[in-house]
Amino acid sequence: MCAHRADNDNDNRVNRTTAEAAGQQRCSRPERSEGPAVAVTVALFALFLLAVPLRAQDPVTQLDLRPAPDSALIARIVAEGTTHSRARETFATLLDVIGPRLTGSPALRRANDWTAAQMRAAGADSAWLEPWSLSRSWTRGRAVVRMLAPQERVLVAASVGWTPGTNGPARGDVVWVDTRTPAEFDAKFAGRLRGAWVMVTPAIPVANPEAPLDPPARAKFDSTLRAHYASIAARPGDLVGLERLRRLMSEGVAGVLVDGEKPNHLLVMRGSPANPLLPQVMLAHESYAQVQRLLARGEKVRIEADIANTLLEQPAPQWNTVAEIRGSEHPDEVVLLGAHLDSWDLGTGATDNGAGVVAVMEAARILAATGVRPKRTIRFVLFSGEEQGLLGSSAYARDHASALPHIQAAMMLDNGTGRITGVPLQGRNDLSLLWRRMLDVIPSQGPFTIEARTKGGSDHLPFLNAGVPAYLFIQDWRGYDHTYHSQDDVLDYTWPGDVAQAATVMAAAAWQLANLPVFIPRGTP
Numbered sequence: 001m002c003a004h005r006a007d008n009d010n011d012n013r014v015n016r017t018t019a020e021a022a023g024q025q026r027c028s029r030p031e032r033s034e035g036p037a038v039a040v041t042v043a044l045f046a047l048f049l050l051a052v053p054l055r056a057q058d059p060v061t062q063l064d065l066r067p068a069p070d071s072a073l074i075a076r077i078v079a080e081g082t083t084h085s086r087a088r089e090t091f092a093t094l095l096d097v098i099g100p101r102l103t104g105s106p107a108l109r110r111a112n113d114w115t116a117a118q119m120r121a122a123g124a125d126s127a128w129l130e131p132w133s134l135s136r137s138w139t140r141g142r143a144v145v146r147m148l149a150p151q152e153r154v155l156v157a158a159s160v161g162w163t164p165g166t167n168g169p170a171r172g173d174v175v176w177v178d179t180r181t182p183a184e185f186d187a188k189f190a191g192r193l194r195g196a197w198v199m200v201t202p203a204i205p206v207a208n209p210e211a212p213l214d215p216p217a218r219a220k221f222d223s224t225l226r227a228h229y230a231s232i233a234a235r236p237g238d239l240v241g242l243e244r245l246r247r248l249m250s251e252g253v254a255g256v257l258v259d260g261e262k263p264n265h266l267l268v269m270r271g272s273p274a275n276p277l278l279p280q281v282m283l284a285h286e287s288y289a290q291v292q293r294l295l296a297r298g299e300k301v302r303i304e305a306d307i308a309n310t311l312l313e314q315p316a317p318q319w320n321t322v323a324e325i326r327g328s329e330h331p332d333e334v335v336l337l338g339a340h341l342d343s344w345d346l347g348t349g350a351t352d353n354g355a356g357v358v359a360v361m362e363a364a365r366i367l368a369a370t371g372v373r374p375k376r377t378i379r380f381v382l383f384s385g386e387e388q389g390l391l392g393s394s395a396y397a398r399d400h401a402s403a404l405p406h407i408q409a410a411m412m413l414d415n416g417t418g419r420i421t422g423v424p425l426q427g428r429n430d431l432s433l434l435w436r437r438m439l440d441v442i443p444s445q446g447p448f449t450i451e452a453r454t455k456g457g458s459d460h461l462p463f464l465n466a467g468v469p470a471y472l473f474i475q476d477w478r479g480y481d482h483t484y485h486s487q488d489d490v491l492d493y494t495w496p497g498d499v500a501q502a503a504t505v506m507a508a509a510a511w512q513l514a515n516l517p518v519f520i521p522r523g524t525p
């Protein structure tokens with residue numbers, strides 16, 4: 001997820017199938033019931049209330065939680081994480097050898113096995129795979145998309161994920177479906193779209209990143225962008241999303257053309273098993289905008305797409321990779337570090353989310369290398385199915401429901417390859433002081449901001465929704481807009497040094513939370 005539209009604009013994200021909703025999978029480890037620890041926590045809670053002002057916010061009563069001071073060990077964590085980092089070589093194998101890790105693909109299973117073996121070899125007490133079920137799997141096949149009229153040329157294009165192929169070349173005129181309501185649609189298009197390639201959304205304004213806009217031009221561009229979003233915002237009664245796709249399908253269209261939404265012919269890939277079985281072809285933004293301009297001036301536009309994808313209409317097992325360093329005093333209380341292992345398949349899933357995977361694996365290696373056992377268990381989870389709607393983390397939360405009350409905190413990395421620059425408090429503004437104290441012990445990795453805001457769109461959400469203090473770190477952007485979900489999401493654009501810093505910060509925070517004298521009282525989700 002990013003402050004950008006990236007990860008959370010996929011409106012079919014939440015539509016999980018009955019199979020997934022039925023929680024098919026079972027976790028392999030026994031779960032704990034309600035223990036005495038909670039009673040103790042409540043008593044301490046009453047003792048330590050303090051009123052501390054928060055940046056740009058009303059003063060919030062802070063929990064006066066004090067991490068156990070352990071400067072020598074923190075120094076070892078920093079040294080291990082920064083001077084002995086293995087981020088670069090881990091990236092090289094994950095991206096250049098294993099490559100794109102689309103949910104449901106053999107490459108993802110290979111990555112599950114490899115990451116488990118790596119964390120075991122790095123000294124985690126144990127590592128295993130936890131299964132969950134994907135309703136249908138999909139494999140991208142060859143795709144050739146050409147403009148036939150008014151000019152002939154091959155277009156940069158790719159199928160939206162989980163959409164079918166065209167069963168050979170599908171040639172059709174392009175039609176701009178500009179109606180909003182079902183009634184308007186019926187009046188203007190019913191019975192007139194057979195074999196057509198349709199466009200339903202205006203091209204998004206895109207600026208050339210190589211030509212930075214001066215302030216007046218930036219202001220003009222931003223207002224155009226706002227107008228674009230306002231124009232596509234659904235109104236009550238509008239025919240949108242899956243319903244519209246199903247309606248178009250019933251009209252026998254060849255398929256839907258969608259905007260790649262990035263400059264430089266890059267595509268923002270998306271899609272999920274909830275997609276209706278209708279070809280959807282993502283054109284590079286520059287071609288999508290050209291087609292729209294041609295239609296607007298009354299030119300006839302004709303497209304041919306020849307796409308061969310594979311859809312398997314039966315549930316397929318998928319896996320989350322899990323590893324842990326068992327706690328010495330409260331082994332059933334858990335601090336969780338996570339990132340999604342799956343990726344889109346146009347690049348090699350480098351910044352989304354190879355960087356998060358490498359950081360979590362490095363954090364495991366760093367903590368194991370200290371050779372000191374934490375009081376609570378520190379667990380490392382590499383989720384799958386994130387890009388299709390947080391499927392793996394939702395399955396994890398469902399299958400470990402009875403254990404969630406015993407998770408001290410869950411921390412995710414999923415905003416690219418940049419260094420950690422801060423923490424969004426996700427509604428637990430009463431924990432700002434704790435975060436300040438935990439980050440103050442690693443000044444060499446800072447500076448850090450602690451912000452009273454919430455971030456969505458990634459694997460922390462199933463935990464947050466269950467009342468667990470759950471975070472998605474704020475990171476340096478490092479051109480994430482350029483890489484995420486696109487053909488350019490490759491090793492060339494990773495920053496191993498930044499990922500080493502992120503791993504170090506995650507390890508230091510996890511250590512302090514695992515050794516915190518008290519279990520953090522639950523807030524109200």
Ligand SMILES: [Zn+2]
Binds near residue numbers: 007353
């Ligand atoms: Zn991601």
